[in-house]
Amino acid sequence: MCEEYLVARLNDREYASWLKAGRCLYILKDVLHNFTNEQMQGFHQALLRMNPSLREQCQQSCQSGDIKLSRACSPCLQWRSEILNHHRQPNSNLNWDNCIPSAWRTRHWELAKAYMPRGQGHVNAVDQCDPxxxxxxxxxxxxxxxxxxxxxxxxxxxxxxxxxxxMHSANQHVSDAWMIKFKLALQHFVRLFSEVRGMQLAENMITRMLAVDLSISFTDAVDYNGEELATDSVIDDVTPELITKWEADLIREMLWELRQMAEDETMDSNQLKMLDNFLQKNKDLKAMFSPELQAISTLGAGQKKI
Incomplete structure (x- = not known):
């Protein structure tokens, strides 16, 4: 029965495109792990070398609220200043709630989280990050x-x-026209980061992912450089279980983002309603995500209910 729901989803062209695009971002994320981790380690060490006062221990177990209100201790305020100095848009609202200021001195990934979207407070290492x-x-x-x-x-x-x-596609669909733009954006990004270790392999995996037909059979396709691919160039060992995992990764990310918006009272109730409708129609996915959906719905009870 579960595979019947999966087959129906994958025979929807725009849903399959949504899934493949999301999977491409996760392939890219995986190859960026070592690169971003090494860059942040080097950045953290460079800051400590250039400003020895940053080595001083936090004096009062400062929290994110102390940073936002500029009432933190001197070492943590110095870290705040350095973060802003190296932020490309320092006048934007930084997500200080991601961070434990007292850990900036010793943990490079705690520093990295200051440059990320909200909701990263639970993340302790690069491999826990989403795209x-x-x-x-x-x-x-x-x-x-x-x-x-x-x-x-x-x-x-x-x-x-x-x-x-x-992620904001409430019905989990993207058009053919959007996929063309997405493939071009991927191509430009991969070329820009071509020297990153493992990027060539990631590019090959992305090309094969974009080529694969997830519906009934694997067919000839064209990669995002416009070159024809042979029928045996598609992804091997694509099982229903693997595809379901890809779906779960994306839906979990959508739900996490909706939860953050619900906590901030900025949630789009229509998006939550459409996601709920989608899960209601797909009982296999509903079984996995009903608790999270209900929790978000409860958080957003003060807004328009689904």
Whole structure:
């Protein structure tokens, strides 16, 4: 019975495109793990070398609220200043709630979280990040300027826009026209970061993912460079269980983002309603995500109910 729901979803062309686009972002995320981790380690060490006072221990177990209200201790306020100095848009609202200020001195990934979207407070390592977290880190922290220069930054921003469109697609559909834009954004990003270790393999995996027909059979396709692919160039060992995992990764990310908006009282109740309708129609996915959906619905009870 569960596979019947899956087959119906995958025979919907625009749903399959949504799923493949999301999977491409996760392939990209995985190859960016080592790169972003190494960059942030080097950045953290460089800050400590250039400003020895940053080595001083936090004096009062400062919290994110202390940073926002500028009532933190002197070492933590110095870290705050350095974070802003290296932020490409320091006048924007930084998500200090992501951070434990007292840990900036010793944990480079706690520093990285200051440049990420909200909701990263639970993240303790690079491999726990979703695609949005890493793309925003690269976009906003100037320690990536050697690759992502101001001249090239539009490339990263365009991919972030694509990711946001994908996650805010309440009916889990994207059009053929949107996929063309997405493939172009991917192509530009991959070329910009071509020297990153493992990016060539990721590019091959992305090309194969975009080529695969998830509906009935694997067919000839064209990669995002316009080159024809042979029928045996598609992804091997694509099982229903693996595809369901891909779906779960994306839906979990959507639900997490909706939860953050519900907590901030900025949730789009229509998006939640459409996601609820989608899960109601797909009993296999509903069984996995009903508790999370109900929790978000409860948080958003003060807004328009689904």
């Amino acid at each position: 949005s977290a890493l793309l925003n880190l690269i976009n906003f922290c100037d320690c990536f300027a050697s690759v992502n220069s101001y001249k090239n930054s539009s490339c990263v921003r365009e991919l972030i826009k694509c990711r946001n469109h994908l």
